[in-house]
Amino acid sequence: MREAYRVELDELAAELAGMCSMVATAMELATRSLLDADLGLAEQVIGDDAKVDDARAACEEHAYALLALQAPVATDLRTVLAAIHAAESLERMGDLALHVAKAARRRHPQPVLPDQVASDFREMGRVAVSLAREAEQVILSQDVEQAHSLEQADDEMDDLHRHLFTVIMDKDWPHGVASAVDVTLLGRFYERFADHAVSVAKRVVFVVTGRMPGAGHDEAV
Amino acid sequence: MREAYRVELDELAAELAGMCSMVATAMELATRSLLDADLGLAEQVIGDDAKVDDARAACEEHAYALLALQAPVATDLRTVLAAIHAAESLERMGDLALHVAKAARRRHPQPVLPDQVASDFREMGRVAVSLAREAEQVILSQDVEQAHSLEQADDEMDDLHRHLFTVIMDKDWPHGVASAVDVTLLGRFYERFADHAVSVAKRVVFVVTGRMPGAGHDEAV
Numbered sequence: 001m002r003e004a005y006r007v008e009l010d011e012l013a014a015e016l017a018g019m020c021s022m023v024a025t026a027m028e029l030a031t032r033s034l035l036d037a038d039l040g041l042a043e044q045v046i047g048d049d050a051k052v053d054d055a056r057a058a059c060e061e062h063a064y065a066l067l068a069l070q071a072p073v074a075t076d077l078r079t080v081l082a083a084i085h086a087a088e089s090l091e092r093m094g095d096l097a098l099h100v101a102k103a104a105r106r107r108h109p110q111p112v113l114p115d116q117v118a119s120d121f122r123e124m125g126r127v128a129v130s131l132a133r134e135a136e137q138v139i140l141s142q143d144v145e146q147a148h149s150l151e152q153a154d155d156e157m158d159d160l161h162r163h164l165f166t167v168i169m170d171k172d173w174p175h176g177v178a179s180a181v182d183v184t185l186l187g188r189f190y191e192r193f194a195d196h197a198v199s200v201a202k203r204v205v206f207v208v209t210g211r212m213p214g215a216g217h218d219e220a221v
Numbered sequence: 222m223r224e225a226y227r228v229e230l231d232e233l234a235a236e237l238a239g240m241c242s243m244v245a246t247a248m249e250l251a252t253r254s255l256l257d258a259d260l261g262l263a264e265q266v267i268g269d270d271a272k273v274d275d276a277r278a279a280c281e282e283h284a285y286a287l288l289a290l291q292a293p294v295a296t297d298l299r300t301v302l303a304a305i306h307a308a309e310s311l312e313r314m315g316d317l318a319l320h321v322a323k324a325a326r327r328r329h330p331q332p333v334l335p336d337q338v339a340s341d342f343r344e345m346g347r348v349a350v351s352l353a354r355e356a357e358q359v360i361l362s363q364d365v366e367q368a369h370s371l372e373q374a375d376d377e378m379d380d381l382h383r384h385l386f387t388v389i390m391d392k393d394w395p396h397g398v399a400s401a402v403d404v405t406l407l408g409r410f411y412e413r414f415a416d417h418a419v420s421v422a423k424r425v426v427f428v429v430t431g432r433m434p435g436a437g438h439d440e441a442v
Contacts, residue, residue, distance in 0.1 A: 064298065064299070064302070067288065067298055067302075068294045068295070068298055071292035073289045074289070077285065077288055077289055078285070081285070081288075081305065084302065084305070084306075085305075085309070088306070088309070165402070168398060168402055169398065169399045169402065173398050176398075177389060177390065177394050177397075177398055177401045178389075178390045180398045180401055180402055180405075181386070181389055181390065181401055181402070181405045184401075184402045184405045184406060185405060185409065188406065188409065
C-alpha cells in the first residue's frame with residue numbers, strides 16, 4: 001500500500017477518535033447536567049451537538065474521497081467502510097447525549113431524577129463515558145483485546161439498566177408515572193449509547209481480524 | 222457505466238426492497254401480536270428476525286463486492302454507500318419489530334397494552350408498516366416526490382407518539398407505573414422504526430439528487 005494512503009487512513013482514524021472524545025465529553029456533561037439540574041451544562045451539550053454532526057459529515061466525506069480516489073480492496077476497503085459505520089454510530093451517541101441534556105433542560109429547575117435512582121445514573125454515566133473513551137483507544141491502538149474489554153463494560157451497563165427497571169417497576173415506587181417515564185427513557189439512552197460504543201469497537205476488531213464478533217445484544221428491557 | 226454494473230446495482234436495490242418488505246411484515250405481525258396478545262405471531266416475528274439479519278449481511282457483502290470489483294466513483298459510489306447505510310437502518314427496523322414481539326411474549330397471556338391506548342398503537346402500527354412499504358416503493362422507483370411524502374407520514378407518527386405521552390402522563394392514568402413503562406418503550410420503538418424508514422428514503426433522495434434532505438428529527442419526547 002502506498003505511504004500516502006496509509007497516512008490518509010491514519011488521519012481518518014484520528015478523526016474518528018476525535019469524535020469518540022467529543023461524545024464522551026458530551027455524555028459526561030449531560031450526566032452532570034442531569035444529576036445537578038445544571039441548565040448551563042445542558043445548554044452547552046445541546047449547542048455542541050452540531051459539532052458532532054459536522055465531524056461525522058467530515059469523516060464520511062474523507063472516507064468517500066479515499067474510496068473514489070484510491071479504490072481500495074480487501075482489508076483497506078473494509079477499513080474505510082468500518083470508518084463510515086463507526087462515524088454513524090458516533091453521531092448517534094452524540095444524539096443520545098443530546099437527549100439526556102434536553103431532558104435536564106425540559107424539567108429545569110426541577111431535577112429529572114428522584115434521589116432514589118441518582119446513583120444508578122451516576123454509574124451509568126460513568127460506564128458510558130468510559131466506554132466512549134475506550135472506543136477512542138481501540139481506534140487508535142487497533143488492540144483486539146481492549147475491544148473485547150468493552151463488551152464486559154457493556155455487560156455492566158446492562159446490569160445497571162436491568163437494576164433500574166426493578167426499581168421503577170417495584171410496586172412501592174413513590175415518584176409517580178411521569179417520573180417513571182422519564183427514568184425509563186433516560187435509562188434507554190444510556191444503554192443505547194453503550195451499545196453503539198461496543199459496535200464501534202467491534203468494527204475495529206473486524207478490520208483487524210477479518211471476523212465480526214458476535215451480534216450485538218440490544219435487549220429491550 | 223457498464224451494463225453488467227447497472228444490473229448489479231438493480232439487484233442490490235431489489236435486495237433492499239426485499240428487506241423493506243420483510244420488516245414491514247415483521248412490524249405488522251408484531252403489532253397484531255401486541256394488540257391481540259397472540260403468542261404464536263410474536264414467536265413468528267422473533268424466529269424470523271434472523272432472516273432480516275442475514276439479508277442485511279448479504280446486502281453488505283454484495284455492496285462490498287461491487288466496490289472491490291468495480292471501484293465506482295461519483296454517483297455510483299454514493300449509490301453503493303447509500304445501500305450499505307439503508308441496509309443498516311433496515312436491520313434496525315427489524316430489531317425494533319422484534320422488541321415489540323418480545324414485549325407481547327413477555328407479558329403473555331396478559332395483554333401489554335391497556336385498552337385506553339390500544340387504538341393509538343393500532344394507528345402507530347399502521348403508519349409504521351405503511352412507511353416501510355413506501356420506503357420499498359421509493360427504493361424501486363427512486364421517486365423523490367414519494368420520498369418526501371414519507372416525511373409527512375413520519376410527522377403523523379410523531380403526533381401519535383406525542384399524544385401517547387399526554388395520555389400516559391395524565392395524572393389520572395389508572396394503569397400503574399409498570400404499564401406506563403411498557404407503553405413508553407413500545408411507543409419509542411414505533412417512533413424509531415418510522416425514523417429509520419425516513420432515513421432510508423432520504424438516502425435514496427441523496428442518490429438521485431446529490432443533496433441530503435434536512436437532518437432527521439429524533440425528538441426524545
